Amino acid sequence: MDARNLRYLFEYALFCGAVFALRCLPVQTSVRVADSIAWFMHCVVPRRVTRFPVAAANVRAAFGEETSDEEVDRIIGAMWQHLARMVCEIIQLERRFRLYNCTDILRFHQREECCRAVIQDRPVIFLGGHFGNWEVSVNTFGHFQLPMGVVARDLDNPWLHQWFQRFRENTGNWTISKHGASTELVQVMEARGYASLLCDQDAGRRGVFVDFFGKPASTFKSIALLALQYDALIVVGGAWRLPDNEQMESRWRQFELITEAVIDSRDFDDANGVQKLTQSFTNALEALIRRAPEQYFWVHRRWKTAPQIRERKAAKQVA
Numbered sequence: 001m002d003a004r005n006l007r008y009l010f011e012y013a014l015f016c017g018a019v020f021a022l023r024c025l026p027v028q029t030s031v032r033v034a035d036s037i038a039w040f041m042h043c044v045v046p047r048r049v050t051r052f053p054v055a056a057a058n059v060r061a062a063f064g065e066e067t068s069d070e071e072v073d074r075i076i077g078a079m080w081q082h083l084a085r086m087v088c089e090i091i092q093l094e095r096r097f098r099l100y101n102c103t104d105i106l107r108f109h110q111r112e113e114c115c116r117a118v119i120q121d122r123p124v125i126f127l128g129g130h131f132g133n134w135e136v137s138v139n140t141f142g143h144f145q146l147p148m149g150v151v152a153r154d155l156d157n158p159w160l161h162q163w164f165q166r167f168r169e170n171t172g173n174w175t176i177s178k179h180g181a182s183t184e185l186v187q188v189m190e191a192r193g194y195a196s197l198l199c200d201q202d203a204g205r206r207g208v209f210v211d212f213f214g215k216p217a218s219t220f221k222s223i224a225l226l227a228l229q230y231d232a233l234i235v236v237g238g239a240w241r242l243p244d245n246e247q248m249e250s251r252w253r254q255f256e257l258i259t260e261a262v263i264d265s266r267d268f269d270d271a272n273g274v275q276k277l278t279q280s281f282t283n284a285l286e287a288l289i290r291r292a293p294e295q296y297f298w299v300h301r302r303w304k305t306a307p308q309i310r311e312r313k314a315a316k317q318v319a
Contacts, residue, residue, distance in 0.1 A: 012159035022091045027252055030092065034084035041084070042077045052076060055298040062213035063293070078294030085241065086133050089253060093135065094170060096252040099143045104250050106140065106239070110259040114235055117262050118146060123189040123232040125223065129200035129285050130297035132240035135168070136255055138196050140239070142171025148194035149185070153178045182222070189230035199223055200285060202304040209307045210279040213286055218305040224277040227265040234263040234277075236284035240292045258291070260284045 022030055041050055055076045060067050097105055117124055126141070126148060128134050138150055150173050155161035165175050176184045176195070188195045199220065200212075207218030227234055239255040247254055261284035268277040289296045 008157040008159060011157055015160060019091050022088055023095060030088045031085060034088045035081055038081040038084040041080045051299045054301060055079070058298045058302060061215055061303055075294050076298065079296065079298055082241070082295045083297070089133055090135050093139060094167065097139060102143065105252055105254055107256040109256055113262045114237070114259040117233045117235050118194070120233065121192060123192050123230050124194045125227055125232050125234045126194060126196040127199045127223065127234055127236045127281055127285070128238045129198055129289065130300065131289050132238045132292070132295050133255060134198065134238060136239040137237065137257060138168065138173055139171055140257060142173045145172070146194060147172035147174065148196045149174055149176045149188050151176045151178055151181050151195065151197045185226060189226060189232060197223065199281060200302065201300055202302055204305050207305065208275055208278050210275065210282045212282050212302065215303055216307045217303050219278050219282060221274050221278060224274040227277065228268065228273055232265055234265065234281055235259060236261045236263065236281050236288065238288055240295050258288060260288045
C-alpha cells in the first residue's frame with residue numbers, strides 16, 4: 001500500500017471514529033460540539049486557511065461594498081456554525097429522520113406546487129445550491145418514494161466516497177458522478193425521472209453569464225439545455241434549518257423544506273431560451289439564499305470568471 005492510500009485509510013479511520021462519537025451524542029450536545037468547532041474555525045484557524053478573504057469579498061459582492069466589517073464577520077462566523085452543525089446532522093440523519101417522524105422535523109413551503117410538478121409525467125430537475133442542508137432535501141424525496149439521481153463530485157478518498165455514496169443511496173436515491181454525468185442525466189430525462197443538481201458554482205469561460213445578486217456570474221448552461229431538450233420542469237428549493245428561537249420541542253433539529261419556484265421549460269422556447277431559463281432559476285436560488293444568508297457556503301468563488309475576460313479572449317480570436 002503506497003503512502004497516498006495509507007493517508008486515505010488514516011483519514012477514513014479518523015472519520016469513522018468521529019461518526020461513532022457523534023452518533024452516540026444527544027442532539028443538544030452535538031450542537032454544542034458543532035458550535036465549538038465553528039468557533040475554532042472562525043476565531044483560531046488563520047483566516048487565509050479558512051478563505052475568509054474570499055468569503056468576505058463574496059458577501060460584499062452580494063450585499064454591497066458598504067456592508068460593515070461587523071456584519072461580514074457575523075455572516076461568515078454563522079456560516080461556519082451552520083456547516084459544522086450540518087456535518088453533525090448528516091452523520092445523525094440516518095438514525096434520526098424517518099418517514100413516520102417527518103412532520104416533526106420538517107415544515108413544508110409550497111408543497112402543493114412541488115407535488116403538481118412530480119405528477120405531470122415529465123422529467124423534473126431539482127435544483128439547489130450550497131444552501132441549508134441539501135442532504136436533508138434529497139433524503140426527504142427518497143423517503144417519499146420519489147428516488148432521484150443525485151449528481152455529486154467524486155471524493156479523492158475512495159473509502160470516504162463509498163461512505164457518502166451509501167449514505168445518499170440508503171433511501172432509494174442513486175449517485176451520478178459529476179464527471180461525465182451527461183450520459184446518465186440524459187437517461188434520467190428520457191425515462192421521465194428525477195435528477196438533483198447544485199447550480200451555484202462558477203462555470204468558467206464556457207458558461208452563460210446571468211445576474212446573481214446583481215452581478216454577472218458564469219453559470220452552467222447544460223442545465224437549461226437539458227431542460228429545453230427533454231421538456232423538463234425545474235424545481236428550485238432547499239431545506240434550511242429553522243433559527244434556534246423557532247426550534248420547537250423535537251427529538252432532532254427542524255427544517256423548512258422550501259419549493260422556491262417551479263419553472264416550466266416550455267415558457268423559454270425562443271432564441272434566448274437558455275439565457276432566460278438560466279436567469280430564472282438563478283433568481284430563484286438567490287431568493288432562497290436571502291432567506292438565511294448565514295446558511296450559504298460563501299467560500300466558493302462564485303464570480304471567479306468575469307465577462308470582460310471572455311469578451312477580450314473572443315476579440316483576440318477574431319483578430
